[in-house]
């Protein structure tokens with residue numbers, strides 16, 4: 001099976017981001033960029049599928065040249081090769097979806113795996129947009145993927161508000177990953193060495209002829225409302241008394 | 251501006267209350283930009299849901315029924331909504347930012363080539379222009395966003411907009427017929443999380459447990475506490491990953507966003523991703539044995555204690571209070 005995995009570099013989610021003084025953006029100077037955690041899960045799933053059935057795992061990313069670093073992380077985990085569509089500016093979800101569709105049309109995979117959400121913009125959009133543009137089935141928030149014997153269909157279990165839903169999709173399809181799908185491996189040292197030699201094909205965005213004019217523009221960023229917080233109680237009786245008499249929530 | 255459509259979330263004809271917050275957000279837009287608000291129910295045997303939304307002050311309810319809509323599927327719902335939006339020229343579409351709205355609305359965005367703002371918490375007007383507020387970076391930043399083109403699509407964070415009052419005069423219900431193809435997707439099954447408790451997103455009180463609870467059987471203690479408070483139960487990702495709690499109990503950036511009157515966090519450290527889902531709660535209580543745990547920074551009442559000692563004591567105190 002040939003699998004395309006879309007990955008996005010994001011600021012390390014364990015660090016608290018700072019907003020620039022003038023609200024024009026996020027301070028990224030000292031923050032490490034990493035592979036979006038949901039995309040790591042997508043890479044892992046692709047590798048496990050390939051390990052079971054043979055095939056090829058190809059990474060695709062749209063971003064600046066520096067994205068190559070996160071692409072190499074995916075290659076070090078075990079992906080075979082990568083396509084980087086080099087774009088100078090951040091694109092919005094519709095633009096990313098349309099550009100990824102071009103890559104997919106060129107590569108003709110059996111399956112596209114991606115994260116359900118990038119943890120910087122928290123959009124949760126691109127997989128579904130890509131599926132719509134391609135006219136393919138979609139299965140979002142996957143916690144389990146099982147293929148039919150002939151690989152023409154897959155049953156995908158999805159994490160939904162009421163529990164776990166299973167749908168069947170005909171391949172090719174777009175599947176987006178949720179947290180419980182797997183636990184991604186770390187890149188091994190030999191993996192990191194091998195990754196250096198793997199092919200990363202760079203395609204200039206302009207050469208694809210896609211209209212990427214922004215449709216959703218982030219004009220400014222502001223900090224959220226701060227909570228007072230930090231209050232302490234000494235023991236359970238004090239807690240209950242305060243909840244009753246001060247907070248009046250009991 | 252053109253009229254506004256709210257897509258109703260319902261399951262097997264049962265109306266989901268998160269739709270009421272989407273109705274409110276749609277009315278805010280109507281107040282800022284003009285236009286009438288209609289509701290759309292897609293489903294089969296969903297008349298009761300249409301009836302429920304008819305009393306929320308919308309102009310009319312469109313009811314799109316058919317065997318192919320009996321079970322929700324992103325492909326069929328997005329196609330049906332796309333066709334109705336195109337046929338009737340709606341200028342904006344709202345849906346709840348639940349796993350329902352998050353699934354089909356981006357697909358609708360792709361079908362209509364229409365901009366979508368996810369998980370919005372505010373709508374404002376600046377000069378002649380619409381400005382949308384939405385949390386980003388696990389809630390550590392609130393972005394001010396502009397959408398270019400029409401229709402504009404929005405998924406609405408339930409906790410950010412009060413539910414529209416639902417008992418008003420009934421708007422007319424108009425049937426619409428749409429035929430769509432399921433495009434290679436088939437519903438198979440739903441393994442529902444069954445619970446007698448209030449829904450997480452609607453509960454007045456939530457008791458939430460994390461890795462500190464240590465084992466599935468200890469959730470019994472959490473349930474006892476929840477029972478004394480008529481509370482819903484939530485969990486951190488660590489507790490869900492461990493298999494102690496079902497996936498749909500996860501509170502956080504990538505789980506459910508909640509804002510109850512009272513949120514009690516037991517053995518939860520307070521990672522950024524967890525705080526993103528609960529820091530708008532009115533009152534936060536944290537019980538954690540580590541006095542440095544970041545959860546204490548957002549807690550109104552922090553108790554440094556072993557939860558296995560504190561929780562039984564808390565249950566006893568609450569019972570005393572009840573019987574007093």
Ligand SMILES: Cc1cc2nc3c(=O)[nH]c(=O)nc-3n(C[C@H](O)[C@H](O)[C@H](O)COP(=O)(O)OP(=O)(O)OC[C@H]3O[C@@H](n4cnc5c(N)ncnc54)[C@H](O)[C@@H]3O)c2cc1C
Nearest residue numbers: 460461462486487488502503504505517519524539540557
């Ligand atoms: C992409 C991504 C998305 C994520 N999304 C979410 C999300 O939506 N929701 C979420 O919750 N997390 C999410 N996380 C995970 C998050 O980063 C944390 O790992 C997680 O919230 C930790 O859960 P915890 O607080 O239960 O566990 P821990 O961080 O291990 O904390 C356990 C706490 O229990 C305390 N404790 C232990 N024993 C006792 C005792 N006997 N009595 C009292 N206290 C005790 C400890 O002091 C500690 O503070 C996400 C992570 C990533 C990378």
Ligand SMILES: Nc1ncnc2c1ncn2[C@@H]1O[C@H](COP(=O)(O)O)[C@@H](O)[C@H]1O
Nearest residue numbers: 006061062114115117118123124125126
């Ligand atoms: N610039 C990008 N390049 C490649 N994949 C992307 C990009 N942006 C988003 N994606 C994919 O889309 C998923 C969902 O992202 P989002 O809709 O932005 O939350 C991510 O997990 C990635 O798999």
